[in-house]
Amino acid sequence: MTIPDDALTILRTRSLSGVLEREIERAILAGEIPPGKRVNENHLAIRFGTSRGPVREALRALEGLGLVELIPNRGVFIRQPAVEEAIEIYDVRTVLFGLAGKLLAERVSEAEVARLRDYLEQMEAAARHRDFDSYYPLNLAFHEFIIDACGNGTLAAQYRGLVKKLHLFRARSLVQGGGLEVSNSEHREMVEAIAARDPERAQRAHSDHVARAKARLLAAYGKAEAQPPRLTN
């Protein structure tokens, strides 16, 4: 599963427009080009030392990823999701991550369970020491691992696309925090459900984990739902 993906990656990197696509995507996600801003094809071409052709191709590809918006005769703009779109994305992420948990619980190997427990332990250690700098990348890798190990590449691709779009959301800082211990107790339940090879329980645990992140986002925006957020999607 990883070999063809790497091969493709290498091949894509060979083409100039492929390199540009990655580089521009990185610049966008890193915030070097602020959301809402118009992207100048010429400037990009000069910056990377190419002509505008490959730049335009890369931008068309990024449009497909939902990172930029093309307006004819006016140019491309870095997309700037509204809160409403972020909420939409969280709802979709909720069911996708839930599915990942279910699928993983159905097929997980002993080695993978051990790996998950290892992640969990490291995250708990980081949380005990309030070591946020260690916690954040661990947390990211933990979630990535689950998405990869679930064995559904379509799901993984869609999920990653959604996460990228969320990066464009201006108030993402509000969401990323959310309590190390709280998060970790949720992580523990996820791992336990997977280790027990209980698909239904795993699906619920994974769904709830994202649903709670959505609830934190809503709370931060004061847009509480009519009813308190129902978990277990």
Added chain:
Amino acid sequence: MTIPDDALTILRTRSLSGVLEREIERAILAGEIPPGKRVNENHLAIRFGTSRGPVREALRALEGLGLVELIPNRGVFIRQPAVEEAIEIYDVRTVLFGLAGKLLAERVSEAEVARLRDYLEQMEAAARHRDFDSYYPLNLAFHEFIIDACGNGTLAAQYRGLVKKLHLFRARSLVQGGGLEVSNSEHREMVEAIAARDPERAQRAHSDHVARAKARLLAAYGKAEAQPPRLTN
């Protein structure tokens, strides 16, 4: 919701590469270019009376949609999903359509319920007369309506992308059938759950509907799952 989408559509259509994108996508989905085949940029450019630039841009956009695959220095190929990928897609569709049902049940208006009942009635009439030619487009419109009315544009975009990819699956004919009456009893349960404004029941009904389609696909390929397919995702 429909206005900005139409506006975008119009704007996209104005740009030449936008027209090409739509036209090439149509040709691909209509099967005019068979899956697996290499697409010749020059031929396409000549066919549409343009230069290769816009053609390349359109193809890059279609790559983002997952309809074609770009291999550097070799060209673009129409993607040809394997059974495994079709199954993956069905799993994702299952949870997405379930979410659509849940969201719709939470927000549905009286007018929309009436519209759903109307679709249902027409489909049942078509089923009674074994009028497959009428049934198929109705069925399509019914599902489209649910996806649109659920109010989550992100979900709708993802769902539509998956359906397009499934169109490339060679054995799609196997799946599209599946019994008019069977399908309709499932549709009835979906509509009833929505009309009752019961999100949980609606989610289950919608998930199960797609899960059963997946089960039919698996049966057709003799790839029965270890356990009989668990419904209610």
Added chain:
DNA sequence: CTACAGAAAACTGTCAACAGTTTGCAATTT
């Protein structure tokens, strides 16, 4: 001082040509 009209600059959309790679064919060798 503000509003407006027109011109200039900047930028996007498109094209045709060139460079480099791949593919298919044919001649040669084993």
Added chain:
DNA sequence: AAATTGCAAACTGTTGACAGTTTTCTGTAG
């Protein structure tokens, strides 16, 4: 006869230039 090597045609990748539109600036009128 089969395999291999070298060549030629075809095709993709990239570039620079031109055409059309949008935006900005400037000068003028109210």
